[in-house]
Amino acid sequence: MxxxxxxxxxxxxxxxxxxxxxxxFHNLTVYNRTQEKAQxxxxxxxxxxxxxxxxxAASRADFIFSCVGNDEDVRSVTTGPQGAFHTMRPGAIFxxxxxTSATLARxxxxxxxxxGLHFIDAPVSGGQAGAQNGTLTVMCGGEETSFQKAxxxxxxxxxxxxxxxxxxxxxxxxxxxQICVAGLIQALAEGLxxxxxxxxxxxxxxxxxxxxxxxxxxxxxxxxxxxxxxFDFGFAVDLMRKDxxxxxxxxxxxxxxxxxxxLVDRFYGEVQSMGGNRWDTSSxxxxxxxxxxxxxxx
Amino acid sequence: MxxxxxxxxxxxxxxxxxxxxxxxFHNLTVYNRTQEKAQxxxxxxxxxxxxxxxxxAASRADFIFSCVGNDEDVRSVTTGPQGAFHTMRPGAIFxxxxxTSATLARxxxxxxxxxGLHFIDAPVSGGQAGAQNGTLTVMCGGEETSFQKAxxxxxxxxxxxxxxxxxxxxxxxxxxxQICVAGLIQALAEGLxxxxxxxxxxxxxxxxxxxxxxxxxxxxxxxxxxxxxxFDFGFAVDLMRKDxxxxxxxxxxxxxxxxxxxLVDRFYGEVQSMGGNRWDTSSxxxxxxxxxxxxxxx
Numbered sequence: 001m002x003x004x005x006x007x008x009x010x011x012x013x014x015x016x017x018x019x020x021x022x023x024x025f026h027n028l029t030v031y032n033r034t035q036e037k038a039q040x041x042x043x044x045x046x047x048x049x050x051x052x053x054x055x056x057a058a059s060r061a062d063f064i065f066s067c068v069g070n071d072e073d074v075r076s077v078t079t080g081p082q083g084a085f086h087t088m089r090p091g092a093i094f095x096x097x098x099x100t101s102a103t104l105a106r107x108x109x110x111x112x113x114x115x116g117l118h119f120i121d122a123p124v125s126g127g128q129a130g131a132q133n134g135t136l137t138v139m140c141g142g143e144e145t146s147f148q149k150a151x152x153x154x155x156x157x158x159x160x161x162x163x164x165x166x167x168x169x170x171x172x173x174x175x176x177x178q179i180c181v182a183g184l185i186q187a188l189a190e191g192l193x194x195x196x197x198x199x200x201x202x203x204x205x206x207x208x209x210x211x212x213x214x215x216x217x218x219x220x221x222x223x224x225x226x227x228x229x230x231f232d233f234g235f236a237v238d239l240m241r242k243d244x245x246x247x248x249x250x251x252x253x254x255x256x257x258x259x260x261x262x263l264v265d266r267f268y269g270e271v272q273s274m275g276g277n278r279w280d281t282s283s284x285x286x287x288x289x290x291x292x293x294x295x296x297x298x
Numbered sequence: 299m300x301x302x303x304x305x306x307x308x309x310x311x312x313x314x315x316x317x318x319x320x321x322x323f324h325n326l327t328v329y330n331r332t333q334e335k336a337q338x339x340x341x342x343x344x345x346x347x348x349x350x351x352x353x354x355a356a357s358r359a360d361f362i363f364s365c366v367g368n369d370e371d372v373r374s375v376t377t378g379p380q381g382a383f384h385t386m387r388p389g390a391i392f393x394x395x396x397x398t399s400a401t402l403a404r405x406x407x408x409x410x411x412x413x414g415l416h417f418i419d420a421p422v423s424g425g426q427a428g429a430q431n432g433t434l435t436v437m438c439g440g441e442e443t444s445f446q447k448a449x450x451x452x453x454x455x456x457x458x459x460x461x462x463x464x465x466x467x468x469x470x471x472x473x474x475x476q477i478c479v480a481g482l483i484q485a486l487a488e489g490l491x492x493x494x495x496x497x498x499x500x501x502x503x504x505x506x507x508x509x510x511x512x513x514x515x516x517x518x519x520x521x522x523x524x525x526x527x528x529f530d531f532g533f534a535v536d537l538m539r540k541d542x543x544x545x546x547x548x549x550x551x552x553x554x555x556x557x558x559x560x561l562v563d564r565f566y567g568e569v570q571s572m573g574g575n576r577w578d579t580s581s582x583x584x585x586x587x588x589x590x591x592x593x594x595x596x
Contacts (some may be wrong), residue, residue, distance in 0.1 A: 001340055047521055054392060064505050075544065078519045103308075104484050124506070125510045125511060125512075126510055127511075130568040137506060137507070137509055137510050139503075139506055139507075159358070160506060160509055162502060162505070162506045164499055164502045164506065165498065165499050165500060166505060169498060169499075172493070172496045172498055173493075173498060173502075173503045173506060173507065175492065175496075176490075176492055176493045176496075176498070176503055176507060176512075177489075177507040177510070177511070177512045178490075179485065179487035179488050179489040179492055180485050180486055180507065180514075180517065181486055181511050181512045182485065182487075183482070183485025183486075183488060183558065184481070184482050184485045184486075184514060186481055186485075186558050187477065187478050187479075187480065187481025187482045187484075187485065187558060187559075188478055188481075188482075189557060190478075190481060190554070190555070190556045190557075190559055191474045191475075191477040191478035192473055192474075193554055193555065193556075194473065194477055194549060194552070194554040194556065195470070195471075195474045196547070196554075197549075197552040197554040198400075198465065198470045198473075198474075198548070198552050198554070200462060200470055200471065200474070201462055201463055201467075204460060204462045204463070204471075204553065205437075205462060205471045205474050206402055207421070207460070208435060208437055208458060208460045208462070208471060209437075209474060209475040209478065210434070211435055212424055212475070212515065212517065213424075213425075213475070213479050213515055213533075214423075214436050214474075214475045214479045214482065214515070215514060215515040216478075216482060216513060216515070216516075217510065217511055217512070217513040217514070217516035218511065218514075219478065235353060236513075238474070245324075247492070248491075250496070251492060251495075253494070254495040255495055255590075256488070256491055256492040256494075256495040256496070256549040256586075257491065257560065257586045257589050258488045258491075258492065259488075259565075260481065260484050260485060260558055260561065260562070261485075261488050263557065263561065264558070267557075270493070271518070272324060276362050288339065288554075288555045291555050292553075298523075
């Protein structure tokens with residue numbers, strides 16, 4: 001049975017690591033920066049070993065997963081002073097489920113290869129609910145052979161696991177996802193905000209137009225919570241802004257033009273100013289509703 | 299059997315009137331500004347009578363449909379010198395399927411009521427294909443009783459026929475639809491454009507992310523034609539700009555904030571400058587692809 005290590009037990013990593021354990025990978029070692037969380041995890045799942053740092057967690061593992069905050073955190077748990085790359089056994093595979101820059105993914109893939117190790121970028125979509133239910137979508141970049149070896153373990157917390165291409169392509173795919181989502185939510189928010197100001201029967205409107213060209217997952221799953229100003233769930237604006245920053249930085253590198261993405265990123269900044277740091281991304285409508293008519297600046 | 303008149307046999311009206319005839323409403327009189335088209339229609343469907351003007355078409359009808367270009371055209375065929383309102387019989391119902399301002403719909407509803415007539419605003423979505431296949435969505439505003447009487451005839455060319463509320467609400471619903479569609483297409487265009495510049499396997503990317511929060515009808519039905527720069531079909535940019543103008547004018551009236559809608563309207567203007575007047579609305583990606591990296595102006 002494969003030995004697995006899991007680094008990072010936040011809102012996403014905590015349940016994801018749980019799915020790995022519950023689906024047959026019992027030789028699991030966990031590490032978390034705040035150690036109490038790792039202790040709680042071992043207690044809750046009544047299994048697994050605790051490690052004091054990423055290097056210790058990785059030393060016994062064939063597969064090492066990370067789910068941390070950002071580029072800097074991933075660098076710290078891999079090539080940092082107590083990082084996993086220093087102790088990983090030859091041929092071991094590191095799978096990073098954090099959303100990071102593609103540049104970092106490529107850099108770590110290269111660093112891994114130089115040590116006879118393997119690295120896969122594997123950001124996820126599906127949010128907290130997807131992590132809890134084990135129904136995430138995982139977008140992977142890296143070598144095909146390493147991907148095939150890691151896939152059965154990734155599958156324990158995912159409905160969809162796809163290798164898009166070489167290192168970095170998982171992260172780039174996640175960026176495409178976030179670009180599509182950001183503008184889509186703003187468009188839906190403008191539609192609902194307009195419907196409200198026009199005093200329409202919004203339920204009848206949504207039922208009718210969601211059959212055609214305006215249909216989207218966001219429309220079907222978020223229109224009612226958006227109308228109810230209910231944002232205490234889902235994917236936080238703070239995290240979305242982190243992702244938007246990665247998208248916009250990458251677009252400066254590859255020359256893509258993202259005018260609406262850039263605008264919506266600013267709008268999310270305004271939602272943060274309204275105190276919406278932890279609100280779901282659908283809270284863009286709160287910003288529209290808060291503006292008075294005479295502040296319309298189009 | 300109800301007597302029906304149809305005014306306007308353009309790309310939408312031509313097949314729509316055909317569905318009315320073929321589905322049992324044989325007492326049909328048609329009128330079109332360019333008379334040759336009306337003659338062609340009568341010849342093709344081997345039935346129906348020709349009228350020389352809207353007033354003549356309406357004089358014998360219980361239900362009068364119009365499908366023309368814009369507010370001015372609708373005014374012309376209703377209250378204009380040879381308009382239908384002058385000859386309609388008491389209790390007759392006028393159903394306008396043109397996309398117009400809500401203001402016009404309310405104005406004509408009032409003018410109709412003063413003459414003992416009825417008016418329903420009934421703009422459609424589903425495009426040319428929907429008109430040809432009789433699968434349009436029809437969003438209605440007006441009195442419930444008139445709507446119920448007209449519904450069986452509308453149903454001959456529609457999959458969905460819904461009364462949203464009083465006069466004007468059909469038009470306002472169409473505006474909500476167009477607001478949601480415009481920003482959504484731009485978001486998808488930015489995602490695909492980014493994927494292309496990032497040299498991703500776009501088919502793999504779309505297959506993967508269309509399972510989650512980024513999913514939309516546009517993504518599922520348009521991503522491949524957008525990647526192939528294929529825009530010679532669908533709903534023309536010229537018509538979308540007409541609709542956008544109606545949305546933005548109404549938003550100035552009701553105080554709704556539509557920053558992305560306003561921006562995308564400008565982008566459609568740029569597509570027109572590229573010669574894309576007749577291109578499908580998904581051609582927003584052509585504008586992004588045409589920009590050089592150093593023209594990125596976010």
